[in-house]
Amino acid sequence: MSKEGWISVARAQAALGQPQPCQICFFSFELSHAHHLMPLAEQYDRGFDKPNHTHAWLCPNHHALIHFLLRNGVRENPGNVHHCMLIRLPHTNAETY
Ligand SMILES: [Zn+2]
Ligand SMILES: [Zn+2]
Numbered sequence: 252m253s254k255e256g257w258i259s260v261a262r263a264q265a266a267l268g269q270p271q272p273c274q275i276c277f278f279s280f281e282l283s284h285a286h287h288l289m290p291l292a293e294q295y296d297r298g299f300d301k302p303n304h305t306h307a308w309l310c311p312n313h314h315a316l317i318h319f320l321l322r323n324g325v326r327e328n329p330g331n332v333h334h335c336m337l338i339r340l341p342h343t344n345a346e347t348y
Contacts, residue, residue, distance in 0.1 A: 257295045261302035273310035284314040 252260075270283035285306040294302055309317065 254292065254295050257302075258291045261291050261294075261304075264302070265304050267304060267306060271308040273313050274307050275313040276310060278310055282311060283308045284311060285309075286314055286317060 265285075267285045270285075272278060273283070286309050287303075288305045288307060289303055291302055
């Protein structure tokens with residue numbers, strides 16, 4: 252399966268549960284983002300059979316901040332911007348990247 256195919260299947264099957272308040276500021280926006288702790292693209296590259304959807308709920312502000320830090324080489328895995336993906340979950344206001 253292609254990388255794009257694998258990621259889109261993973262995206263479609265993600266069961267992320269009920270959106271939670273931001274884990275950094277605990278502020279509950281109407282919109283929460285699910286941030287994958289291990290980027291889906293990296294999981295594919297590592298040959299995962301099943302996607303790991305371990306994620307953190309973040310408010311849009313802190314999600315943007317985390318990705319800004321990742322882009323700027325903070326943490327050991329820069330270049331993970333490509334794991335970003337947008338999911339509009341049915342019946343929720345959740346998005347996942
Ligand atoms: Zn926050
Ligand atoms: Zn993210």
